[in-house]
Amino acid sequence: MGDFFMSLVERTDQARRDFETHPVALGAVAHGLSVERYRRLLLELHQIVWHFNPICAAAASRMPDSHRELRYFLYRHMAEESGHEQWVENDLEAIGVSELRVRAYRPLVDTLALIGYNHWSADRRNPCSVLGMMYVLEVIASVYGGAFATAVSESLFLVGDRGVSFIGSHATLDAEHMAELRKILGTIEDVEAHDAIVESALVNFEFVTRIFAAI
């Protein structure tokens, strides 16, 4: 079907559906989360956001000259995402989690595995795999983030974007990123890179689902 973006969507669609239809994700989008579970989710998310740019940097450093535009794309993305972990910290503070607790937090094994895979894949295997990670994070943020932020806000009686600023704003930001990502994916022609991106997306969907299940 179509270009590589549609192929990526198709080859990873069941993994996306498995995330979307996991009972915890279903419940979170439909009814929000209890404050304790939302705290745990943001603490895990904080780890993912904090490691996003180092993973992108590892990928950019190994990106072959033939993928010059891709390297620039990663630079731009890193610049945009820089400091966003602070947004998560602000949301955590709004729901009663101190900076001290954030710093001392030990992530779930699933989160460590997700970050570890993304580092290893970008640094030791195919650097294009980083696009699989970006695809998953942007799908989750743009497609589910808005509904999730609304559900959490309603269930915890939060006012405005207080406590949900990271998720809520990324639902909008990542909507634009998605169109950019599709364009850049369309420039990649080698099959090995395609396979690496698909594998990465499958692993990321799997572990994000596990993180949701574990909180």
Add this chain to the structure above:
Amino acid sequence: MNVPDPRSGLPGLLARPYRFLRLEWTSDLALLRVRTCVTPIQCFSLAGIAEMQRVLDDISLNPGLVRHLVVSSDVTGVFNFGGDLSLFSLLVRAQDAESLRLYGRKCIDMVWWLETAAQRGVHTTVLVQGDTLGGGLESVMPFHKVIFERSAQAGFPEVLFNLFPGMGAWHYTIRKAGFAVANDMILSGKLYTAEQLYRRSLVDLVVDDGRGEAALDHVIRSIDPRLRGTLVALQGQRLAAPITYESLAATVDLWAQAALSLTTRDLRLMERLARAQVRKAGGADEGALHEIKRIELDTAWGEERTGITEWTALS
């Protein structure tokens, strides 16, 4: 794993592994029953479409094997919610018209198979025992016989988020009920009861809840002795009021183009509908869930009142 040869007749057709479908065979009627189960949100996911198309292709590869195709849902209270709204949302945000078009084409390929089923010697019947929305209702309309249980509701809500049903709704509503009804249904976004759909000639038979299976059996057994004549007559019916693949495809193209211009507000409305689907799929009583949430919130506030001070940001 051994993949069965789809041309090897019944064993090949039934032996395929399916994740979202359950197939049953009734030999005296040569009846293939397909029960759909895209849990927990029954909709036209890419994988669900692929499985259904595989069944239809297998039937085509074995001419004369299947005389009756019957489709129903295994999900209580839901026949089909229609398109995969999350997938639409993803593709719209990616501004990917081509992929939207390809998704639409996959849908109308199933519609077209049903439209031409009589030429393949297959009579088609659908039993709707729960809600069916948008693409779910479109998927019902090309069947030769449409049976609804009384509590089932249906409609085309797409206009509520500035879209329209693009996979055959106009064609089949106009053919079966006329322009006025099509305009009313598609442009209003309203939901209709089984009885209201029957009065508009979009449903052939309405039966009380729980009586669908018996009605199905009665309908099939009354058609089977005069099947050849019925199928020829149905081919003639379709010649009298033709629907072409080209026209369906052109509508899909228009739909895909329209989807690209959806605004953030439209997408949010679509997401609200998706959330409602999720709640319905959950099957739980909303009131009780709200109560549980209140209790959880009370507990959370209680913790803070008893000395944990990080909560100050909410004060």
